[in-house]
Amino acid sequence: SYVLTQPPSVSVAPGETATITCGGNNIGSESVHWYLQRPGQAPVLVIYYDSDRPSGIPERFSGSKSGNTATLTISRVEAGDEADYYCQVWHANDHVFGIGTRVTVL
Amino acid sequence: EVHLVQSGAEVRKPGESLKISCQVSGYDFTSYWIGWVRQMPGKGLEWMGIIYPGDSDTRYSPSFQGRVTVSADKTTSTAYVHLSSLKASDSAIYYCAKGPPMSPAYFDYWGQGTLVTVSS
Numbered sequence: 001s002y003v004l005t006q007p008p009s010v011s012v013a014p015g016e017t018a019t020i021t022c023g024g025n026n027i028g029s030e031s032v033h034w035y036l037q038r039p040g041q042a043p044v045l046v047i048y049y050d051s052d053r054p055s056g057i058p059e060r061f062s063g064s065k066s067g068n069t070a071t072l073t074i075s076r077v078e079a080g081d082e083a084d085y086y087c088q089v090w091h092a093n094d095h096v097f098g099i100g101t102r103v104t105v106l
Numbered sequence: 107e108v109h110l111v112q113s114g115a116e117v118r119k120p121g122e123s124l125k126i127s128c129q130v131s132g133y134d135f136t137s138y139w140i141g142w143v144r145q146m147p148g149k150g151l152e153w154m155g156i157i158y159p160g161d162s163d164t165r166y167s168p169s170f171q172g173r174v175t176v177s178a179d180k181t182t183s184t185a186y187v188h189l190s191s192l193k194a195s196d197s198a199i200y201y202c203a204k205g206p207p208m209s210p211a212y213f214d215y216w217g218q219g220t221l222v223t224v225s226s
């Protein structure tokens with residue numbers, strides 16, 4: 001089965017940039033989607049189709065993909081960005097999620 | 107405005123079964139995929155299955171195939187997930203989530219989650 005690899009944690013100071021990676025075999029041929037999940041809340045879609053942003057998601061959130069890695073970038077990090085972040089692909093009729101990356105705002 | 111409202115918390119004994127509901131509003135229920143996702147305590151997201159209510163086309167995760175049934179009632183705009191032969195390890199939060207137009211590729215709206223506790 002398809003596997004997505006994420007770092008377990010990322011720490012970032014307020015105002016700095018957080019970078020969360022998502023690796024997968026030949027991920028360049030997949031569409032990657034990203035969610036954030038704050039403690040005790042349901043997930044929220046923040047990026048779809050690699051780099052598109054749903055309405056209501058701040059421009060500080062951006063997505064990109066290069067080689068075998070997709071990346072979610074959060075610019076000018078705020079305390080409210082502290083959450084778990086998951087990448088996801090729809091591969092061979094199977095929704096695959098990464099293990100999640102906990103972003104801690106220092 | 108799109109809303110997905112799930113049924114309330116449940117407690118079951120091992121071996122029992124359970125059906126969780128997800129009633130939607132604010133969009134055409136029959137034209138978008140609805141999926142189910144499990145989150146065990148302190149763990150990540152696991153996809154279970156997905157259904158297209160318009161024609162009841164369903165897909166299942168290999169990890170849940172055979173133990174989970176996803177269904178939909180067009181008359182009430184409600185999706186269901188049925189879990190059978192429950193084990194303690196099925197204790198988790200279960201989410202329903204809506205797909206985008208014309209595709210099951212991702213989930214753009216989520217329900218609030220249903221907490222399931224399986225304990226003898």
